[in-house]
Amino acid sequence: MKQIGRGVIVALGLVATLTGCAMTSVREHPDFASGKRKIRVVAILPAQVEYRHLVFTGENERDPEREKSIASDIESGMVAALQSRGYTAKLDVVDKARSGDKEFNFQLEQFRSAYVQASKELYARAMVAESESTKFKVGVGPSANTFAGVAGADALIIANYQGFDKSSGLMAKEITSSVLLGALTGVYYAPAKSGGRIELSLIDGVSGDVLWSNASAGPVSADSSLTSAMARLPVVPSSGDTQVASDRPASTEAVTATAEAPPAAKMPPAVAANQAHNTADGSSVPAKPGQPADAAP
């Protein structure tokens, strides 16, 4: 059996190598992949987290406190990951969103809404061929300017996470199902106790183009998913000072890869956006959600 298994793996590897059809979960804008678009300073947007506790009675409730804690962990994890890859990470947008400015939060919500539409295009397929992964021209329009402006950043990074855990009652039921199925067919499956999916995107602060995106899913914690997804973000090519930047006092801004996340109780819910922007005549104008990256020559 072991011999057959090895043979199959080797054969598949050989086929993949020969045909050049290695698959990846990463998507990149051609300008970013080619190094034409250089990013150094990145503003972190409040992480959007939806976490459900699945129970036998079907009252699959969201867990707001857990969501806040996970959002906070993701944000500090992004800071650390960006820093370790040579970027300067800024938390100004997170801070402003949590200051309770409803109109700013609505703009953020609208931005997320535009991103969700872009994401449909980005993730129409879970995996893409390596050769295709650097051809994604998807954008969210000029609303990115607002948030990049707040932080003085070149780009924004947005994280969406959906996770779950299951009650012991629900796990017992799923294990029983697995045992019964196994007894009948010989096929057993191991139900996951918890898991989730994270999607990260680096968005150009000027054009609104999605420069880089990756997603990671599995029966692991949000931290692990984040680490896995961020590991594919290209390192800033040239040398230079990197740091975490924010208007926060120095004592709270220095978040490193090993630092503890801020206490969950201090973190309000993840918030989100508005494409509308003021114009010369003082009226409010819709943003250009349909302004794709390739509209620019």
Place this chain on the structure above:
Amino acid sequence: MRQHSPPRLAAAIVSCLRLLSLSLLAVSAGCATPDIPSLTSADAHFGQSEEEKNLLVRADELDRELDSKGMLLETPALVSYLQSVGQPLVPKEAAQRVRFRFHVLRSPVSNAFALPNGSIYLTVGLLAHLDNEAELAQVMGHEISHVVLRHGIKSYETNRSRIITAHIADMFLFGTSLAYLPYVASVASFSREQEEEADVAGLRSVAARGYSPDEAIRVFERIQEVKGGEAAEGSWYSSHPSNAQRAEVLREMVRKGEIPATRSRGAGPAYREYAALIAEENIRLKLNARQYELALDAATRSLTEHPDSALYHFYKGEAYRSMGDDPKGAAREHSWIYGKSYNDALVAEFEGRRNAFYQSAEKAYQQALALDSHMLVAQRGLGLVNLGRGEYDAARERLSAYLAQNKTLSDREYITNLLKGINK
């Protein structure tokens, strides 16, 4: 993997079928509606059970979340107007137990929903379809009735028992989730019976406040106009097979005199005062959500009433230009609205129409400028059309002029970046 002999497999299949029968029996047994009195009953015992307390806590959390995200349209006059229409529709006994609040949700989807704590939400997308106060009152009366009749806790109890029995059934079906099929359809919204009950109770309260039932019932015709994908899943009207049928049931009740039809309030101008505010917000939200065709419909609808509005011509231009700029997004929206599959052929069809979209956009922007020559954003729109067509000189000229006329544009950086691209 083990192999099974045919007799053993046959026996297993028979066992499965027996279990399936038992499971479905269990599922259907779990569907009995709990007997919970309405908020107008003396023995309502509202908010006393743990389940209902839990529901109320969740409703309060949702209220706070929507508010903190800036999702509520808080124009004071509009909020006050909604309260003045909605509050009188609440039965006195219910008002003593629950504080009813009426909110406008900044969402392009057409929907309305009620939380058990008395929060009633009407989306901008739905309000944009209504024509007068009687129609608004019918929607509000319907939602208020869900709270008064305690449909939230009833559904919660029913669904929970359904889920438990479905779990048991599913366990014996080896986790195939077949037993969930009847449950999934029922949990997405209130039951059809509950919706009909709310229709009737809503119309009774609307008629009792002096609104014309005929006008109020017309709301179902408005809803009929809502395009497939625009309606929220599980919304109060999408769960019905036919809104026309629904209206007919109510009209029959009016004909039989079961609902009084002697008054005529409701078709007056009050609601129309807020129509422009709602219409613009609706179009902006739709454009942001890449609902170009629906934004175009909304702008066109507004133009039939206000043909000389430069603003609606401008929005029409924005919708067309967005379709030209983003044919994939337009194709995706089309497939969503009409339930078609999104595929390469559909994308190619929309890509083939880019020039036509740009042409229509150009015409709409020019109409806007003809009505208001100072409308900078229409000039920007024309510049972006030029850019989309590859007419770089014209694009440079128009976009530069747009930037030159005002120093405080929020999209200055974006447009400047486009100009840099052109100059390269």
